[in-house]
Amino acid sequence: MTVPLQARVPDGAIAEKWNNHKFSVRLVNPNNKRKFKIIIIGTGLAGASAAATLGELGYDVEVFTFHDTPRRAHSIAAQGGINAAKNYHNDGDSVFRLFYDTVKGGDYRSREANVYRLADVSLNIIDQATAQGVPFAREYGGLLDNRSFGGAQVSRTFYARGATGQQLLLGAYSALMRQVDAGTVTLHTRSEMLDVVMKEGRAVGVVVRNLVTGDVTSHSAHAVVLATGGYSNVYYLSTNAMASNVTAAWRAHRRGAAFANPCFTQIHPTCIPASDEFQSKLTLMSESLRNDGRIWVPKNANETRSPDQIPEGDRDYYLERIYPAFGNLVPRDVASRASKRMVDAGKGVGPLKNGVYLDFASAITREGAAAIEDRYSNLFEMYNRITDEDPFQVPMRIYPAPHYTMGGLWVDYNLMTTVPGLYSIGEGNFSDHGANRLGASALMQGLADGYFVLPYTIGDYLADYLGDPVVPTDDPVFSDIESEVSERVNGYLSADGTRSVDWFHKELGKIMLEHCGMSRSAAGLEKALAEIPALYEEFKTDMRVPGVNESLNQSLERAGRVDDFFELAQVMCVDALHREESCGGHFREEHQTEEGEALRDDESFSHVAAWFWSGDAAKPELEKEELEFENVKLTTRSYK
Amino acid sequence: MNITLQVWRQDGPDKPGGFKTYQVNEISEEMSFLEMLDVLNERLTNQGEEPVAFDHDCREGICGSCGVMINGQAHGPQLGTATCQLHMRKFRAGATIVVEPWRASGFPLIRDLIVDRSAFDQIIEAGGYISVDTGSAPDANLIPIPKFVADTAFDAAACIGCGACVAACPNGAANLFTAAKISHLNLLPQGQAERWTRTENMVEIMEQYFGSCTNHGECEKACPKSISIDFIAMMNADYAKSKFKNRRLVAQTG
Numbered sequence: 001m002t003v004p005l006q007a008r009v010p011d012g013a014i015a016e017k018w019n020n021h022k023f024s025v026r027l028v029n030p031n032n033k034r035k036f037k038i039i040i041i042g043t044g045l046a047g048a049s050a051a052a053t054l055g056e057l058g059y060d061v062e063v064f065t066f067h068d069t070p071r072r073a074h075s076i077a078a079q080g081g082i083n084a085a086k087n088y089h090n091d092g093d094s095v096f097r098l099f100y101d102t103v104k105g106g107d108y109r110s111r112e113a114n115v116y117r118l119a120d121v122s123l124n125i126i127d128q129a130t131a132q133g134v135p136f137a138r139e140y141g142g143l144l145d146n147r148s149f150g151g152a153q154v155s156r157t158f159y160a161r162g163a164t165g166q167q168l169l170l171g172a173y174s175a176l177m178r179q180v181d182a183g184t185v186t187l188h189t190r191s192e193m194l195d196v197v198m199k200e201g202r203a204v205g206v207v208v209r210n211l212v213t214g215d216v217t218s219h220s221a222h223a224v225v226l227a228t229g230g231y232s233n234v235y236y237l238s239t240n241a242m243a244s245n246v247t248a249a250w251r252a253h254r255r256g257a258a259f260a261n262p263c264f265t266q267i268h269p270t271c272i273p274a275s276d277e278f279q280s281k282l283t284l285m286s287e288s289l290r291n292d293g294r295i296w297v298p299k300n301a302n303e304t305r306s307p308d309q310i311p312e313g314d315r316d317y318y319l320e321r322i323y324p325a326f327g328n329l330v331p332r333d334v335a336s337r338a339s340k341r342m343v344d345a346g347k348g349v350g351p352l353k354n355g356v357y358l359d360f361a362s363a364i365t366r367e368g369a370a371a372i373e374d375r376y377s378n379l380f381e382m383y384n385r386i387t388d389e390d391p392f393q394v395p396m397r398i399y400p401a402p403h404y405t406m407g408g409l410w411v412d413y414n415l416m417t418t419v420p421g422l423y424s425i426g427e428g429n430f431s432d433h434g435a436n437r438l439g440a441s442a443l444m445q446g447l448a449d450g451y452f453v454l455p456y457t458i459g460d461y462l463a464d465y466l467g468d469p470v471v472p473t474d475d476p477v478f479s480d481i482e483s484e485v486s487e488r489v490n491g492y493l494s495a496d497g498t499r500s501v502d503w504f505h506k507e508l509g510k511i512m513l514e515h516c517g518m519s520r521s522a523a524g525l526e527k528a529l530a531e532i533p534a535l536y537e538e539f540k541t542d543m544r545v546p547g548v549n550e551s552l553n554q555s556l557e558r559a560g561r562v563d564d565f566f567e568l569a570q571v572m573c574v575d576a577l578h579r580e581e582s583c584g585g586h587f588r589e590e591h592q593t594e595e596g597e598a599l600r601d602d603e604s605f606s607h608v609a610a611w612f613w614s615g616d617a618a619k620p621e622l623e624k625e626e627l628e629f630e631n632v633k634l635t636t637r638s639y640k
Numbered sequence: 641m642n643i644t645l646q647v648w649r650q651d652g653p654d655k656p657g658g659f660k661t662y663q664v665n666e667i668s669e670e671m672s673f674l675e676m677l678d679v680l681n682e683r684l685t686n687q688g689e690e691p692v693a694f695d696h697d698c699r700e701g702i703c704g705s706c707g708v709m710i711n712g713q714a715h716g717p718q719l720g721t722a723t724c725q726l727h728m729r730k731f732r733a734g735a736t737i738v739v740e741p742w743r744a745s746g747f748p749l750i751r752d753l754i755v756d757r758s759a760f761d762q763i764i765e766a767g768g769y770i771s772v773d774t775g776s777a778p779d780a781n782l783i784p785i786p787k788f789v790a791d792t793a794f795d796a797a798a799c800i801g802c803g804a805c806v807a808a809c810p811n812g813a814a815n816l817f818t819a820a821k822i823s824h825l826n827l828l829p830q831g832q833a834e835r836w837t838r839t840e841n842m843v844e845i846m847e848q849y850f851g852s853c854t855n856h857g858e859c860e861k862a863c864p865k866s867i868s869i870d871f872i873a874m875m876n877a878d879y880a881k882s883k884f885k886n887r888r889l890v891a892q893t894g
Contacts, residue, residue: 049774053773056773067697067705068757069761072697072703074703077700077702086780086781124777126780127777128772128775130777131777131830132777132830135793135794136790138785138787140786140787142785160797163798166798177761177768181765187761241703278671278678280672382701385701386672386725386727451774500682502678502682503682544688546691552693552750554691
């Protein structure tokens, strides 16, 4: 069943909307905050920062993570940096420019008001993180250093060597642990949310499985916040952590939360190519490397010489050739597709001919090996450990891999989903990146949502329920869902088939990568929509999950996650089929220019596609949110 | 290549445990150590046996989830490398490899190769933060920090909280973990206000869970981020000073 989408974007000029909204939303008196209970699922940048901030404000917060400690969340793996329009380098940056770049980079498929707010609060994030002790890179004078990232012509990316995500997450984690110590936040580790509980159309709590004991328990609250990340693992091979999954968001979707633009996925251009069929995940090499690395392939598809033996004249620096203005720093989607075209044309490098070179030779000659080492030492070491090759001597080999999902739960300006009382923050929602995310914007968005947006907007909803107790967990709405969850868990254990869950996950990933990956076509998507349900049927009857529920059982955890990926995959394909245009990370072969660039259709597709659960994953119901652009002029993205 | 694994199997904290031997044939040198365990688990599942439980997640050496004793060494033979980034090319074909969970009384066993490291969270909770509520921060460039100070703070902050330092220590001490966080914050100007309370509180919680440091230096060798034991010296110096600085009416913080 669909509900009308009300984005609740405040009136006024773009630069005034957030200020006006902060003034007009209802507040909860400091003494009343402790009477409200808020559940937060996930402890990445968005979840940890929201939990810490809501705890500081005095709310009664309960946090759940499936990890053994909040600090493991996959935000930790972000390498390159975080954008902020500080203009510390006097190169013409401003809040409006960051806003403009982000809307343009997203190929005009994001909501203007949300993006402006993101750019606006980016300034506060850097201040907050620095005050927490995040050791950002500094110049010799002691002030903060910046680097450039794809899709921007200013230096606005703050970084902490190649581990910016780790340092920002540890900052948010420390703020969270401070609140745990203060008693405002209760922390549950190794606990996985398996359903949202609704009463009278509102979210009133969650059902959680303890991953060590198998106990299924209910937890009630006045509001539930999902901060559970993206769904790139639907492709099996991605840069996401092994346990990253869509289950929390998907269970919310099945309870009525619309899922927006699921086909907007980002394939990151600089990952280490797969080395064999046993590969369990792909490793990202930060996009920041494109500041100093030059991407090339041999001109001749039959090239057999080692890279150092190939003279300049026989190399094709294709990004510099095709996009002279941005060169190696074109946005991710553009860089990824260009690499795919080179490899598809047989010009791939490496033993499996499945990569392109990222070469630091000219930067090393220009600035010296020491300068390059200072900037990228940990990335070079990581590359060396994985491939046994030294990037100081041999060019890196890279290839695109699924990395980030711009799609996610539909949220209004307050970050509330279509289910009242249920919020989605961070990568899990759809709102800020349109059809393509620019580098160093994910950390910015996760922390913006958690530190500076949700803590203001959630009060507006809670204010209506002052004095109302939470729904007790012995209410039938909880026990019914507890039984459903236990039944599902036991179903996996009793399937008694012949194949492992991982086998099915890999097969699903292959279908998705082939037909709903870097390039999509109607014929391919229809094929996927025929193959996925067939494989899903096989999964249900032929999976084998050894062990029992009552002890730590990793196969069982994965079974539930893969089950939900099967349903999500179908909605992704339906969405990709519906979107008869190419934009950002969504490239439909039928819609391209003569030069092979993405061809948008603003007339027909300048909208958010929000899908509602109908009971059948292959037949979701569509509701559109029309996007209005009052401050950014829609143009064909050109990075030439 | 073919290898023989001797893996510690134990169904739960109160169940008996023991080594089980598995022959793992036809694996690739390009695989990571954990991918080799994936292959073993896939084969065990197909035979109807329960797979070996082990913690892992990012597989990029940054989340700190993974970590096992490999032939008695925390994270195995390669310096500065977490288990997930160790590759099979570091082993000889035909080798026998012994795989055990972290061994330390501060890390009780949960199942097979998985241990409970929540004592680390307790240490952080005791003071591993700078008390700054959201929204109250001044402009980030207000306080310049010399580059080498920021760099050294980063060296300490690089800790991934995996627990290899504890597992490698003959005393099961967590001094390197605790010192890394204390030094990271105590080096920075923003961390000065709580420097002495932080140090005293964190060290004392650490001592409730873990053994004492006797300067073996095994922790630094096992650390996947090669964090220096110099930070333990810094922590010890600050801990001694904290006993004076934390007395009431002593306002001087220098």
